[in-house]
Every structure is written in structure tokens, then in C-alpha cells.
Amino acid sequence: MTLPASPPISMVDLANETRHTIGGFGIPHDDVKRLLGLPRSHPGPISLMDCLGKTRPWWGLVPVKKVTLGSPVTTTWYTWLQADGGLADAVDPYFGNVPIIAIQSTISAAESGSILSFDGDPGFRNNIKAQLLNNDFSVVREVVYTFDSVGVYWRSAQLPGGDTSTCLFLSEGNQFVNLIKL
Template sequence: MTLPSVPPLSLSEVAAELRAGAGLDMAYEGVKRLAGVSRLATSVSMSQLLGKTRPYWGAVDAGVLGADYGFSGVAFVGALVPQIDAYLGNVQIRQFMTSTYGGLVQTTLVFASDPGFRNDIKARLLDNDFGFIREVTLSYYSGTGNWRTPELAAGSPAATLFTGTGSFQLDLIKL
């Protein structure tokens, strides 16, 4: 469900959107993330929550798959937690990676089985304080049954999500 885009908005509606129990307060980390503010923010207003939808939220640890991959390329693979989320139809995310090879880069998202939708997916990479780093848009490719960016020149911001190893936060948003 999406929160109402005009007031009034209740804390119980916010709790339902976050799949949280009773007793939710505005200092809760999920409220800050839903509002799009830093984890370090001291306050969130109800107006910052108007029209928001909770997408897939996860933590991701990006590591190197191999330094001699394909045409002397490298793949940064993200290990996601959780791998399964109701937002994506409770289908396991099997792999998520940015690969560079032969002067080209591409980011790919692979589900373990068909999640039942073909929407484009925006992948938004955040730091651990929910600060924006970068984002790419992944489109469904019927030839392989996965979602991916186009192959673009290495370093292209439209195709590069991970640029190195590290621990991040990730939003996956169906468009």
C-alpha cells in the first residue's frame, strides 16, 4: 500500500506500511528510511511521509567475485539480507552484481524463480546512514529471465551500481 499523499496521515498507517507492530514512534529507523532522511536525523515529520511506499530494503555486502573474469574484468557481487521480501513476491534474490569486462559494464539482478512481474526496477545504493550513493534502472530481459542495465562503457553511471567492496544499504523499487 502507499501512504496517503495528502493529510491526514496516522502513525498506524505508517506502521502498516512498514510492516511494524504497535508502538512505532517517529524515531524508528524504518520511519527515517521511509521518509528518505539520514539515520542520523533527529526528527521526521508526518509531511515527509506523505505518498511514500516501502520498497524492498536490504543490507548488501559487496565483494569481488573474480579479478580475472570474462575479458580480464571484475565482478562485484552483493550478498543481500534479506534475500526474500514480500515486496518482490517472496521470491529469493539469487544474485546481484556489477560486472566490468571488455571495456563494458552491466549490473544484473537474478531471482531464483519468476517473481511474477516485468516492471523495471530501480536499484538505489545507500551508505549505512541511508545517504544516497548512486542508482541504476534494471529492465527485464526475456532472453535470460533476469533484470539488467544495458551494457555501457566501463564506469558509466547508468550501468554501474557497485564500484568496489563494502557494506551498504539497498532499495529495490518496482517502477
């Protein structure tokens, strides 16, 4: 869903777009700032008019684990799997309510990159921009995923020589992620 591009716009519209109930929700809420691409520390003011035409992408706080292979280590994965549970709502109307089952980055001397996997076909083939955010919701890294027709997943460019520029995750821990259809 997208917020109206021109007035009128209401708090109910904004609450629906950010997946909130109206009670206890207001314009300075962190999710409104995130919708607008503003840091949490943004002092305001923010008005409903600032929200015209905005669409909430998929976002979540995902617990990323580190997995290594080889001795000495030859490959490192930073991974969030829906099956491991976590803090992110993996099913979202933005992706047609098709669950995200994995977001992973692989780093090795041979090839590095990232993948985004769904439980089924979400019904689109758009590229997807993934943003890794810091605690203030400022973008730290961006990676673009392209649909891979071999499966129901999207993959970033795979780069040789340990180049991690197309890896979304470079460390473990709870991480804020936005996923945006392009």
C-alpha cells in the same frame, strides 16, 4: 502495500508498511526516515502526515564480495548472492515474496553493467531503480534495470570500455541498497 494517500493514517499503518511491530517503533525510526527519503541525520520533526501515500520499496544491507578473473585481472565482479547468506531479507512482499537471488555488477574492458536476479517470476515487468546508499541513507549511485526476457532477471545498460556508470557496486563490503519498481 502503500500507506493511505489521505488521513486517517495510524502508527499501525506505518509499522505494517515498514515491516515492524508496533512495540518499540516510532516516527523518528531510521526506517521511517528511509521510507521518506530522508538521511538518518535528519533532525525532524516528522509527522504521520509526511508518510501519506508512501510505499516501502525492497531494501537491505547486503554483504558484497569481490571476485576477479584473469591474470592480469581482466574482469571484476562485485556480487551479493542469496546463497552466500547475508544481512538482507531477500524475500519481500514488495516483490510478490519471490526471493532475490543475486545482485551483481561486472566490470571489464569489454563490457560493464549490473544484473538483478529472482528465484522465479515475480509477476511484473516494470523497470527497477536500484539505489546504493551511504551510512546516512543518502543516495550514492543509482542504476535502472530493465527486464530481460531471456531469463527471470533485470539488467542495466551494458556499456563498453570499462564505463562503470551502470554498475551498482564498485567495491566490496556491507552496502545499503533500495530497489524500487518504476
